[in-house]
Every structure is written in C-alpha cells, then in structure tokens.
Amino acid sequence: MVIQNKDAVAEVPLALVSNPYLDELTAGLRARPIPWEGYQRATLITQTELNYIKAVEKKTGEDLSRVVDNEGPVYADLFVSLLQKLVRVDTIQSILILIDDLLLDHEERATYFLDLAKKDPSLPYAPLLKCLRSEDDFVPLKASKILTTILCASPKPSTEAAEELFRWTTAQLQSNNPAVVDLAVQVLESVLRQRAVRPIYWNSPHAMDALVKILKTEAPTPQMQYQVIYCFWILTFDTEIAQELNRRYDVIPPLVEIAKSAIKEKVIRVIISTLRNLVEKAPEANLAAMAAVKLLTFTENLSTRKWSDGEILEDVNYLKAELEENFQTLTTFEVYQAELLSGRLIWSPPHQSDLFWTKNWRELKKENYALLRILARLLSTASDPVVLSVAANDIGQYVKRDPSSKKFLQELGVKQRIMELMSHPDQDVRYNSVNASWSLIGGSGRV
Incomplete structure (x- = not known):
C-alpha cells in the first residue's frame, strides 16, 4: 500500500464492502418468497419480466453467471426498473439482493448499470439513492454497498450521488451499532479511491x-x-x-x-x-x-x-x-505555535526562555489575539496538569511583556481561572498559577 509517488494512488487496491452484519441480514432475507406471479397478475410486471426474474431467482455464483453473462444489460435495466415501480419493502429488499448478487465478485458488471444513463441521465443512481432514505434497517445498507460498486466503476462519478452517499455515511458514522459504522467506513475506503469525489467528501458538512x-x-x-x-x-x-x-x-x-x-x-x-x-x-x-x-x-x-x-x-x-x-x-516560534494549536502543551524549551518571549510575544497579538485566545481556552478546558501548568506559565510570560493586555484577559476569564488554579491539587499547576497571578495583578516577582 506504500506510495512511491504522487501518481501511484491509482495502484491502491480496490477495497469494496465486506460486512458480516450485512451478510447475516442478507442471508435471513434471501429465502423469503416474493409474490412475483402476483405482481404479474396485477400487471405491475410483464410476463417477460417475470420470466427473467425466475431465471435468476435463488441463483448465485457460477449458476448466476451462466444466466446473466449474455444478458447483463437486460438484467440491469430490469432490476432498476423494478426499483422504480415497486414499493413494498420486502420486494425492494429482494431486488437489492438480486443486484448485489449480480455485482458480487464481478465489479465489471457495474458498466451495465452505468450504461442506463444513456437513456435516462438520472439512472442508475436515482432509485438507489431513494433506497438510502428508506427507514428500513436493511435497504439503505444494501443500497450503499451497490452504490459503492457503481461509483467505483464509473469513469466520471456522479457528483450528486457522491454527495448524497457521503451525507448518509456521515450519519451512519454516528450510529450506536459498530457494524453499521464499519460498513460506512468501508464505503468511504472504497469510494474515496476516486480522485474526483475527494473534494466532495472534504466539503461535505x-x-x-x-x-x-x-x-x-x-x-x-x-x-x-x-x-x-x-x-x-x-x-x-x-x-x-x-x-x-x-x-x-x-x-x-x-x-x-x-x-x-x-x-x-x-x-x-x-x-x-x-x-x-x-x-x-x-x-x-x-x-x-x-x-x-x-x-x-x-x-x-x-x-x-x-x-x-x-x-x-x-x-x-x-x-x-x-x-x-x-x-x-x-523557527522556534513555528514549533511553539504548532504545539499551541495542537492543545498538547509540554515543557519544551521556548516556554521558559526569556529570549524566546522577548522576541516573539507580539506574535500572540496577531489576528485579534488568536494565539492568546487559545491559551485562555486551554486554561478553561484542559484537564491535564502539564497543559494547565504550561498554559499558566505562558500567560504570565506574555503579560509581563504586554501589561496592557490585562483587561482583555480579564474579559476572557483568565484572571478568574488563574485564581481557581491556585488551589489546584497538582503542585506544578499551583506554582505556575501563582506566578501568573503576580503578572496579572501587577506584581513583578516569582514564587
């Protein structure tokens, strides 16, 4: 997987969705009968469509290949058409299983579905994206797997399909079901191989x-x-x-x-x-x-x-x-700034260097005191005694060189927080807070 140059990303192996939880759901639904003959009698499907369905129903692997290899485009058209015109959840589940069976270990068959756009630009994505919005537990998961295969096979992935799929994965990443989170991450692993969709994901809310x-x-x-x-x-x-x-x-x-x-x-x-x-x-x-x-x-x-x-x-x-x-x-300041932005303050050399602070204290004032505000936030939110100690030290170092900032820091709640930290259980936090308080209240000494 190691990349040697910027063009080698094309060598990333295709990693499509393989999820035991989804497989288990599929197995539980596969054997359930669907009343295809009833749909034909109700003229929801034609006799020809019924014959095609019966030819592949219950078939997988080589048995399925023998049927669809010569008529792949017909089956892609049929399955997408069924998604468009049938509404019962159990039927939609079965159609998605049929589509996934057709694509399983044969990602090249995704071309059959992509070619449907020649007659209708909304295909093949629109019916599958509708499935993503289903309230059924199974339908969106299976649809996401199928969409992943089709998007990965597309020479020009659909922006709209990628946007909606990424909104769906974002929601699933927050699921309480680890198996659903795993599936969503697998979708991302695969789809993000497509260069064109990476900015779409990056900008997705x-x-x-x-x-x-x-x-x-x-x-x-x-x-x-x-x-x-x-x-x-x-x-x-x-x-x-x-x-x-x-x-x-x-x-x-x-x-x-x-x-x-x-x-x-x-x-x-x-x-x-x-x-x-x-x-x-x-x-x-x-x-x-x-x-x-x-x-x-x-x-x-x-x-x-x-x-x-x-x-x-x-x-x-x-x-x-x-x-x-x-x-x-x-520069030393660039390293200091990176440490501050990370929120992981440690006792690196700049913090206690008079030369560093004399040279760089003005940098904390730039962009409306952006870095000083970060120090103030760390004082309020951090729980690590080392971070609190270093932040209190840095506040004191800064105020000694810019006494005019005291009022601003008081408005940010820094003075009050320093007073609270003077009774902190950790000795170093207390020590550095006391020293900072001297700067804030106008003293000049250090404990």
Whole structure:
C-alpha cells in the first residue's frame, strides 16, 4: 500500500464492502418468497419480466453467471426498473439482493448499470439513492454497498450521488451499532479511491468531523483505526486537503500517538504513509506540527526496527530524511505555535526562555489575539496538569511583556481561572498559577 509517488494512488487496491452484519441480514432475507406471479397478475410486471426474474431467482455464483453473462444489460435495466415501480419493502429488499448478487465478485458488471444513463441521465443512481432514505434497517445498507460498486466503476462519478452517499455515511458514522459504522467506513475506503469525489467528501458538512471523532474519542479497535486512517491516507493525495487536514482537525498528534502504541504493523504502515503524504504535498503546513510532537525522534526509532513489509522502512527513511532536512529551517516560534494549536502543551524549551518571549510575544497579538485566545481556552478546558501548568506559565510570560493586555484577559476569564488554579491539587499547576497571578495583578516577582 506504500506510495512511491504522487501518481501511484491509482495502484491502491480496490477495497469494496465486506460486512458480516450485512451478510447475516442478507442471508435471513434471501429465502423469503416474493409474490412475483402476483405482481404479474396485477400487471405491475410483464410476463417477460417475470420470466427473467425466475431465471435468476435463488441463483448465485457460477449458476448466476451462466444466466446473466449474455444478458447483463437486460438484467440491469430490469432490476432498476423494478426499483422504480415497486414499493413494498420486502420486494425492494429482494431486488437489492438480486443486484448485489449480480455485482458480487464481478465489479465489471457495474458498466451495465452505468450504461442506463444513456437513456435516462438520472439512472442508475436515482432509485438507489431513494433506497438510502428508506427507514428500513436493511435497504439503505444494501443500497450503499451497490452504490459503492457503481461509483467505483464509473469513469466520471456522479457528483450528486457522491454527495448524497457521503451525507448518509456521515450519519451512519454516528450510529450506536459498530457494524453499521464499519460498513460506512468501508464505503468511504472504497469510494474515496476516486480522485474526483475527494473534494466532495472534504466539503461535505460534518463528514470529516464524524470521521475524526472515531479516531479521537471512540476508542476504536486496531482494525477500525486502520480503516479510518486509510481514508485519511487516500484523502491526503489531494494537495488542498493535505494543506488543511491538520490545521482544521489536529490529526498529526493522535496519528503519532496511535503509531507509538500500535501493535498491528499495518496500522503503523498506513500512518507513516499518511504522514509522508502530508510532507510531500504540504510541507509548510505540516512540518511544524510534526516537530512539536517530536516525530523525528520517533522515525529514528522506527528505522531501527525489523519490518515484515520492507516498504515501511523505505517510507520511514524517506520521512526521517525530509524531517531532518526541513526541521533545520523551522523557527522556534513555528514549533511553539504548532504545539499551541495542537492543545498538547509540554515543557519544551521556548516556554521558559526569556529570549524566546522577548522576541516573539507580539506574535500572540496577531489576528485579534488568536494565539492568546487559545491559551485562555486551554486554561478553561484542559484537564491535564502539564497543559494547565504550561498554559499558566505562558500567560504570565506574555503579560509581563504586554501589561496592557490585562483587561482583555480579564474579559476572557483568565484572571478568574488563574485564581481557581491556585488551589489546584497538582503542585506544578499551583506554582505556575501563582506566578501568573503576580503578572496579572501587577506584581513583578516569582514564587
């Protein structure tokens, strides 16, 4: 899976949906009889359509291939037509099973469905997208799998279909059913292979938030970690996304933390490949954040390990070389800013350096005190004693050099929060809060 150059993304293996939960639902519904003859008697379907259905009903694998290989376009037209004109849920379920059986292990048959657009531009997507909106438990899941196969096979994926599918996956990522979440992520893994749909997903409301949330707050399994990060990896072949991904979602720190504790080699592999993309596509946007989490040290450690996949070492060494070369050009403030933006403050050298603060304190005033506001927010929201200690220290360092900011900080609630932290259970938090209070109330000494 390791990528050697920007064009090699085309070599990503096709990973279509394979979900035991959906398979179990399918098996439970497959044997149920559908009154096709009754539909024919009610003139809802023709005798010819009935004959075609009976020829494939209950058939799978080679038995199905012998029937449909010569008449694939006919069956695609038939099944989509049935979705359009029949409404009973159990019938829709059965039609979707028939379509999925036709496509299973034969993704090339998706062309039969794509060719329907020649007679009706809304096909094949409109009836399947309608299924996504069904309140039935099974219908949207099966439709999403079929849509995935068709979108992946399309030389020019439908924007409208991708948009609606991504709205659906975003909702499913928030499901309480892990199997449904797994299916939604698999859909994304597959569909995002299509270059044209990546910006659509990136700009889909709340889509990235839902995906990132799984990684940061849901305590995912190693397999789910891999699948979500695989989506990040594919997305970061897009330069605009590589430029914005960490700035918007702060993914570099959790990616590195996951890699440090990962047992599964494939999890480390996909993380290193993602980080490589971020360096290749958008170094200026990502190198400082990588410096802030000590990524160079970690890659040095990784380069000494033995890997079953030799390409991992190649990626690690590439990443290490790029970091060694580029870290030299980073200013101390760029690294400080990246650390601050990550929210993971540690006692790195700038925090207690008078030279650093004398040189850089004005940077915290820029863009309407953007960085100072982040410090204030961390004081209010962080629970880690180290983060609280460092944030209190930095507030004190800043105010000593800009006494005129005291009123502004008081309006942000910083003074009140510092007073509260002076009785914090952690000794370092108390110490740094007391020192910050001296700056805020006009004193000049340190405890």
